[in-house]
Amino acid sequence: xALDKYQIAQRxxxxxxxxxxxxxxxxxxxxxxNYIPANLDVILQSExxxxxxxxxxxxxxEDADLINAGKQTxxxxxxxxxxxxxxxxxxxxxxxxxxxVLGAMEVSENGDIANWKIxxxxxxxxxxxxxxxxxxxxxxxxxxxxxxxxxxxxxxxxTLPLTGKRCVKKIVxxxxxxxxxxxxxxxxxxxxxxxxxxxxxxxxxxxIVETGIPEMQF
Amino acid sequence: MNKVFTNAAHAxxxxxxxxxxxxxxxxxxxxxxxxxxxxxxxxxxxxxxISNNAGVDDFGIGLMLQQKQVKKMxxxxxxxxxxxxxxxxxGELDVELVPQGTLATRCMAAGYGMPAIFTPAGxxxxxxxxxxxxxFNGKEYLLEMAFDADYAIVKAWKGDALGNLVYxxxxxxxxxxxxxxxxxxxxxxxxxVPAGTLDPNQVHTPGIYVxxxxxxxxxxxxxxxxxxxxxxxx
Numbered sequence: 238x239a240l241d242k243y244q245i246a247q248r249x250x251x252x253x254x255x256x257x258x259x260x261x262x263x264x265x266x267x268x269x270x271n272y273i274p275a276n277l278d279v280i281l282q283s284e285x286x287x288x289x290x291x292x293x294x295x296x297x298x299e300d301a302d303l304i305n306a307g308k309q310t311x312x313x314x315x316x317x318x319x320x321x322x323x324x325x326x327x328x329x330x331x332x333x334x335x336x337x338v339l340g341a342m343e344v345s346e347n348g349d350i351a352n353w354k355i356x357x358x359x360x361x362x363x364x365x366x367x368x369x370x371x372x373x374x375x376x377x378x379x380x381x382x383x384x385x386x387x388x389x390x391x392x393x394x395x396t397l398p399l400t401g402k403r404c405v406k407k408i409v410x411x412x413x414x415x416x417x418x419x420x421x422x423x424x425x426x427x428x429x430x431x432x433x434x435x436x437x438x439x440x441x442x443x444x445i446v447e448t449g450i451p452e453m454q455f
Numbered sequence: 456m457n458k459v460f461t462n463a464a465h466a467x468x469x470x471x472x473x474x475x476x477x478x479x480x481x482x483x484x485x486x487x488x489x490x491x492x493x494x495x496x497x498x499x500x501x502x503x504x505i506s507n508n509a510g511v512d513d514f515g516i517g518l519m520l521q522q523k524q525v526k527k528m529x530x531x532x533x534x535x536x537x538x539x540x541x542x543x544x545x546g547e548l549d550v551e552l553v554p555q556g557t558l559a560t561r562c563m564a565a566g567y568g569m570p571a572i573f574t575p576a577g578x579x580x581x582x583x584x585x586x587x588x589x590x591f592n593g594k595e596y597l598l599e600m601a602f603d604a605d606y607a608i609v610k611a612w613k614g615d616a617l618g619n620l621v622y623x624x625x626x627x628x629x630x631x632x633x634x635x636x637x638x639x640x641x642x643x644x645x646x647x648v649p650a651g652t653l654d655p656n657q658v659h660t661p662g663i664y665v666x667x668x669x670x671x672x673x674x675x676x677x678x679x680x681x682x683x684x685x686x687x688x689x
Binding site for chain 2: 292300307311313327329368371400
């Protein structure tokens with residue numbers, strides 16, 4: 238069975254380590270916050286100027302001055318800090334943020350990512366995505382394996398305008414966990430009950446499959 | 456030295472058509488609501504606006520777009536604004552999309568007196584087109600120029616008569632950077648206090664950067680995405 242978006246987030250949460258500073262993008266990546274293991278200290282960075290992001294406020298406690306990069310009302314956790322946008326990207330650029338999780342429209346087999354523009358259709362801007370992908374030490378992409386038309390989003394090369402080159406390390410989709418290795422998607426795990434054949438069929442880029450691909454464990 | 460103005464209308468009245476202005480805020484958080492309203496009323500046109508976002512249809516910079524006061528937007532993210540999209544597609548509006556960290560750092564460079572910065576953001580993408588690149592320690596970087604703005608318009612939580620500013624929570628965002636970067640910086644504050652009242656240890660923007668300050672009024676502080684929880688975290 239293919240994963241739902243919550244299970245994708247749950248699987249990505251398994252990549253978190255104690256002491257990690259993490260930036261979560263909009264969409265499925267935001268859901269990763271639900272599954273941070275209780276025994277780990279993980280601090281969330283929001284690029285609009287906050288370290289130590291907490292959950293959504295209780296009803297009636299929303300504060301217009303306290304939002305995340307998705308412009309949602311949020312709270313702070315004990316020990317949090319506010320800063321300006323230059324410092325925020327300073328900590329990203331200088332490699333202080335350990336992990337970035339973001340969505341994508343396309344990923345190529347050499348780790349290129351496209352997630353900001355569809356020429357003639359969608360021109361909203363890149364926000365902080367280009368800065369994040371250019372500097373993050375470790376980037377995990379959370380996305381569906383195929384687009385709504387059923388076409389693979391894991392390609393030999395991206396067709397949409399790039400957000401960054403050779404930067405993605407790992408991809409978690411509803412079907413598989415894959416790693417970018419030597420210009421190919423290396424299959425690491427498959428979703429419970431999903432066959433290697435189905436993953437192969439839905440992956441347009443070069444796919445490396447070794448024997449005995451394990452199922453994801455939850 | 457008198458930096459204190461009576462209201463937004465006086466603080467922005469010399470902003471001429473064709474000026475380049477920076478506007479602080481992230482989304483609708485920490486935007487200079489009073490000055491935007493005054494600029495709309497004043498009808499200043501042909502403006503180049505440097506701001507992370509372009510507001511929503513009926514609030515923030517969106518109000519200036521509706522009056523067709525903006526010639527060019529320099530922003531990182533401009534979604535959530537149908538009128539903006541219409542003007543962009545019809546060619547009425549010129550837009551330069553800039554990665555958010557680059558936008559912030561180009562403001563910072565201006566405020567620090569540096570002409571340009573090198574950043575890896577956008578290398579190998581269309582953002583890099585026509586820009587000088589340089590390799591440092593095996594990694595490619597883009598040369599990005601400091602902004603040159605006639606005015607910076609910022610919003611702070613508290614400010615004193617000497618222009619020292621303190622921001623609240625994530626309403627800080629681009630405000631302190633732009634405050635440092637304007638040839639003339641105009642600050643609107645929720646609470647204007649006498650000089651000597653703010654704790655110098657807690658000042659975010661030293662008054663030297665601020666030329667005009669006034670007590671804002673009737674802040675709407677609109678929330679763009681109201682998200683709440685019942686009991687369980689997240």
